[in-house]
Amino acid sequence: MADVAQLVILGLLAGGVYVAVGVGFGLVWGVLNIVNLAHGALVIVGGYLTWQLFTDLHLDPFLTLPVNAVALFVLGYALQRGVINRIIRAPLLFTFLLTFGLNLVIVNVLLLIFGSDFRSVTPAYSGEGLELGSVVIPYVRLISLAVAILLAASLAFILNRTRIGLAINAIAADRDAAQLVGIDLRHAYGVTYGLGAACAGVAGGLIAMIQAITPTAGEPYTLQAFVVVILGGLGRVSATVVGGLAFGLVEAFGQSLPGSGSVFANAIAFGLMVVVLVTRPQGIMGRLR
Amino acid sequence: MIARTESSARWKRAFVILGAAVAAYALLAPLTSLDAVQSAGVPLLADRLWFRLATIIAMFVVMATAWNIIGGITGYAAFGNVAFFGIGAYTTGMLIAKAKWPFLLSLPLAPVLSSAFAALIGIPLLRLRGHYFAVASLGVGVAVGELVQNIDYAGQPLFGGATGLFLPIDAIDNRGLFFFYLMCGAAAISIAVTWLVLRSRFGYGLIAIRENEDAAAVIGVNTTAYKVAAFALAAALTGLAGGIFSQWNVFINQENSFPIEYNVQMILMALLGGTGTIFGPAAGAVLLQLLIQFLGGTLPISFEIPFVSETVRPILAQVILGLLLVMVVIFVPRGVIDFFGGRSRLSLSSLRRSLRDTSL
Numbered sequence: 001m002a003d004v005a006q007l008v009i010l011g012l013l014a015g016g017v018y019v020a021v022g023v024g025f026g027l028v029w030g031v032l033n034i035v036n037l038a039h040g041a042l043v044i045v046g047g048y049l050t051w052q053l054f055t056d057l058h059l060d061p062f063l064t065l066p067v068n069a070v071a072l073f074v075l076g077y078a079l080q081r082g083v084i085n086r087i088i089r090a091p092l093l094f095t096f097l098l099t100f101g102l103n104l105v106i107v108n109v110l111l112l113i114f115g116s117d118f119r120s121v122t123p124a125y126s127g128e129g130l131e132l133g134s135v136v137i138p139y140v141r142l143i144s145l146a147v148a149i150l151l152a153a154s155l156a157f158i159l160n161r162t163r164i165g166l167a168i169n170a171i172a173a174d175r176d177a178a179q180l181v182g183i184d185l186r187h188a189y190g191v192t193y194g195l196g197a198a199c200a201g202v203a204g205g206l207i208a209m210i211q212a213i214t215p216t217a218g219e220p221y222t223l224q225a226f227v228v229v230i231l232g233g234l235g236r237v238s239a240t241v242v243g244g245l246a247f248g249l250v251e252a253f254g255q256s257l258p259g260s261g262s263v264f265a266n267a268i269a270f271g272l273m274v275v276v277l278v279t280r281p282q283g284i285m286g287r288l289r
Numbered sequence: 290m291i292a293r294t295e296s297s298a299r300w301k302r303a304f305v306i307l308g309a310a311v312a313a314y315a316l317l318a319p320l321t322s323l324d325a326v327q328s329a330g331v332p333l334l335a336d337r338l339w340f341r342l343a344t345i346i347a348m349f350v351v352m353a354t355a356w357n358i359i360g361g362i363t364g365y366a367a368f369g370n371v372a373f374f375g376i377g378a379y380t381t382g383m384l385i386a387k388a389k390w391p392f393l394l395s396l397p398l399a400p401v402l403s404s405a406f407a408a409l410i411g412i413p414l415l416r417l418r419g420h421y422f423a424v425a426s427l428g429v430g431v432a433v434g435e436l437v438q439n440i441d442y443a444g445q446p447l448f449g450g451a452t453g454l455f456l457p458i459d460a461i462d463n464r465g466l467f468f469f470y471l472m473c474g475a476a477a478i479s480i481a482v483t484w485l486v487l488r489s490r491f492g493y494g495l496i497a498i499r500e501n502e503d504a505a506a507v508i509g510v511n512t513t514a515y516k517v518a519a520f521a522l523a524a525a526l527t528g529l530a531g532g533i534f535s536q537w538n539v540f541i542n543q544e545n546s547f548p549i550e551y552n553v554q555m556i557l558m559a560l561l562g563g564t565g566t567i568f569g570p571a572a573g574a575v576l577l578q579l580l581i582q583f584l585g586g587t588l589p590i591s592f593e594i595p596f597v598s599e600t601v602r603p604i605l606a607q608v609i610l611g612l613l614l615v616m617v618v619i620f621v622p623r624g625v626i627d628f629f630g631g632r633s634r635l636s637l638s639s640l641r642r643s644l645r646d647t648s649l
Contacts, residue, residue, distance in 0.1 A: 035420045086619050090647040092419055093366045097560070098618045100553050104611030111604045186649055219549075223431065226424050267435050270428030277421055278413050 006135045007252045013137065015248025016145030019241050020206055021221050022228035023152050024199025026240040027159075029229060031172040031192045033092075034084065037099040039225055040218030041106035042197050046072055046204025047213045048110060051119045061121045061209050062143060068201035076197025077190040084193065085186055103222075110215035118212035126209065144206045149241065151202050155195065156237040168192050172235070227273040233282055242284055247272075308572070315343055316473065319466055340465040344537065346578045347472035348530050352551065353558035353570035354479040355526035358486060360556060361564030363519045364499030365415065366423040368552050369430025373403040373524040375546040377531025379437055382454045382541045392459055396532045403528025404521040411520040415513065418502075427552065434547030453542025456535060468537040475533060476571065479526045483567050486522070495519050496565075554581070557614055584609055620644065 021043060028036045046068040053064040079102065087094050129138040159165040167188045170178040179185050207213065207221070224247065232243020247269070254268040276284075319340055352374065359367045377399035384395035414425050440447045448454065461467050486492040494515045497505035506512050535541045554577065555570075562573025584606035620643060 029420070033420075035424060083615065083619070086644060086648040088647070088649045090618075092423070093360070093556070093560075094618050094647070096366060096368070096420075096423055097553070097556065098615055101611045101614030101618065104614065105608055108604050108607040108611065112601060112608070189649060223424070223428060227428075230421075264435065264439060267432040270425070270432045273428060274413060274425055277417055277425060281421075 003256075007256055008249065009132075009135055009137060011249035011252030012245055013141040013145055013248070014252060015245035016141070016148040017203065017206055017210065017244075018224060018228050018247045019244030020144075020148040020151055020199065020203035021225045022232070022240045022244045022247075023155055023237055024196035024203070025222075025225035026229040026232075026234060026237070027155065027199070028193055028196035030235045031168055032080075032084075032088070032189060034088075034095045034099065034193075035092075035226065036193075036196065037096065037222055038079075038102040038106060039099075039196070039200055040220070040222035041103045041110075042072060042076065042200035042218075043204040043207060043221050044110065044213060044215060044218035045075070045106065046201030047208035047217070048114060048119070048204075048215075049201065050205035050208045051121050051213070054121045054123070061123055061205060062147065065147065065202045065205045068205045069198040072201030073194040073198040075194075076200075077194035079197070080190040080193035081186060085189055088189065103219075107215050107218070114215060116214055116216075118214055119208070120212040121208045123209070140209050144210065147202070147206060148244070151199060152237050152241045155199060158195065159237065164188065164191055168195075224269055227269045230273050231276055232284055239284070246284060308568070311575075319343065319469055323463060323466070340469055342578075342582060344465075344469045344472045345582075346575055347469070347476045348534060349555065349558060349574040349578050350476040350571045351472070351479045351530040352527055352555040353562070353574040354476070354483055355523040355530075356555045357559045357564060357566075357570040358483060358495075358526075359519050359523040361559055361566075361570070362483075362486065362492065362499065363495045363516060365516065365520070366419075366556075367426045367520070367523070368423050368556070369426035369428065369433075370523065370527050370555060371547055371549065371551040372430040372433040373407060373527040374531040374534070374551065375434055375437065375543075376403045376406055376524075377528030378535040378541050378546040379448055379454070379531075380528070381532035382456055382535040383448065385536060386449075386454055386456050392536045396529075396536075399532025399535075400525035400529040403531070404525035407524030408517055408521045411517040412513075415516040415520060430547065430552060431549065434543050437547070438543040449542070451542070453540055454535075456539050456541070458539055459536060468533065471533050472530070472537075475526070475529050478529070480567060480571060482522065482526065487567060491515065491518070499565075553614070557617065561617060580613075581606070581610065619647075 021039070024042075025036060025039045028034055028039070049068050049071060050061050050064045053059045053067060054061050083102070084095070084098060087098055123140075126138075126140055129136040130142060131137075157165075159169060167178065167183045168191065170181070170183060171185065171188055171192070175185070178188075203221075204213075204218075207217075211217070228243045228247045229240055230243070231246055232239035232241070250272055251268065254264070352370065356367065356370050359365050359370075380399045380402045381392070381395045384390040384398060385392060388395075410429055414422060414429070417425055437448045438446075438451055441450075446452075486495070494505065494510040497508065497510055498512055498515060502512055531546065535546070538545065555574075558573035558577045559570040560573065561577055562569030562571065564570070585603055
């Protein structure tokens with residue numbers, strides 16, 4: 001039984017990262033109808049920001065997260081206004097290819113700047129943890145989970161309680177009607193993508209504390225974000241939170257199976273996704289739209 | 290109006306003649322490397338480097354043309370076709386390396402196994418539409434590569450594991466020439482298949498699915514069977530290319546048999562040349578592969594970028610490729626070929642119009 005408890009705790013902690021990665025991806029997908037293949041690259045941009053600030057200015061890595069959010073928001077807003085808005089009415093293959101192209105550019109620019117060495121962020125408390133019986137929970141992981149939940153809550157607050165958030169919701173419901181009532185679509189699209197990028201930036205900061213990062217380390221996260229959003233159900237932040245935690249649990253249990261290991265992470269993720277898509281396409285928490 | 294039609298017809302004819310001349314040169318030039326021809330005093334028109342490049346280009350012609358069947362004609366944005374390339378490569382590779390089959394006997398099994406796999410996963414996957422199908426197929430591409438590398442049987446990696454699979458080198462005279470023509474044969478087959486498909490009842494059914502799947506079902510197209518057949522057909526051709534690749538390259542591993550970037554390259558090639566056409570993807574494959582090799586500095590004709598060291602160059606090539614992808618998607622979504630004898634002419638106003646159609 002202790003093993004199961006340990007797996008549940010590990011799974012939920014790992015799920016925190018998936019929640020952080022998933023919420024931004026789900027927002028962009030749900031509102032803009034873009035599967036953002038550059039999401040993982042934006043995550044890693046956040047990771048390098050945290051690493052740079054931690055190494056040069058000796059900032060506590062958790063304090064760099066707001067910086068990431070602001071910087072990535074600006075980058076995301078600029079990308080949407082300058083590039084993605086130009087093909088938003090094209091068939092989905094084009095937005096798909098466009099975001100892949102952006103991913104290629106961002107990843108290789110990072111390679112030019114930082115090289116392909118592994119970088120990790122290790123604050124003084126990174127080795128310490130909370131002892132619960134036989135289980136040790138690293139503080140970093142615990143705070144990361146809390147930050148991820150806080151991030152999701154803030155995003156839900158922005159979407160449901162602020163003027164621009166309501167505008168974004170209106171666009172998700174009906175783009176043309178939203179335009180009719182006077183919402184500036186270009187700006188609102190920019191803000192939506194910016195918010196998605198900001199979430200990615202925060203997620204990247206968390207990831208840099210948990211694993212060593214390279215410019216290409218973000219690619220698995222794009223795919224996993226997709227699975228998380230499918231798992232929870234598209235269209236609500238709370239559903240993505242459930243999806244992220246559920247994904248963490250599935251991964252933890254999947255990796256504990258005999259004869260398996262972390263090498264099958266993607267195979268497990270996609271097997272799960274295909275099963276969910278075929279049996280329950282609206283996700284665990286989703287409503288049919 | 291008439292003058293314009295005439296000039297566009299002239300453009301088209303010039304373009305076809307140019308294409309035929311290039312193809313003829315590419316097909317015949319390698320023959321000059323034969324000993325018999327050399328001793329007759331014919332100048333060498335293509336060396337080994339060109340061979341290798343031309344074989345790679347032919348390989349991409351196969352893959353882009355195959356993708357066109359599911360992506361261009363049927364309209365399903367498959368993002369994981371590299372899985373079929375890898376399965377083809379590993380089928381032939383395993384049969385040759387482990388079962389000691391001769392190459393020509395094991396090659397036909399590559400497309401058979403690839404298309405069987407495609408039919409198997411196609412039945413659940415092709416029920417998905419839009420983004421869901423695109424990413425699910427991308428996931429399959431990633432997952433299959435991972436499984437092939439990591440599956441163990443009785444403690445031993447079943448498919449060569451992370452070290453990869455070494456094939457015995459086949460004793461064929463003029464090996465480079467043999468595989469070049471084999472790959473060209475595969476390219477010709479894939480183009481011929483596309484031509485046949487587009488003229489058949491099957492092809493019209495696929496186009497109907499692309500234009501409106503529900504309407505296609507209403508007029509009596511068995512959409513599931515058609516989609517799965519198109520997917521399996523694309524997989525068979527891609528698997529054939531993979532099978533040839535494995536014996537040509539003699540060494541296969543996850544990295545060279547399941548490269549994720551091939552997924553996007555084959556789509557970009559089809560897009561560049563014009564999706565849904567017969568020769569478009571092939572033309573796009575030649576153009577883009579030459580560009581990729583040129584940027585990577587592996588072409589005999591090369592260039593120096595100032596202030597750029599040799600190590601940084603491949604990375605910079607990727608950046609340029611990414612920017613090109615963004616540019617093509619934004620400005621010429623109907624393919625470059627469209628400007629040559631197609632519906633529109635290359636002009637600033639047509640670029641602007643295309644931009645206005647899609648932007649917010």
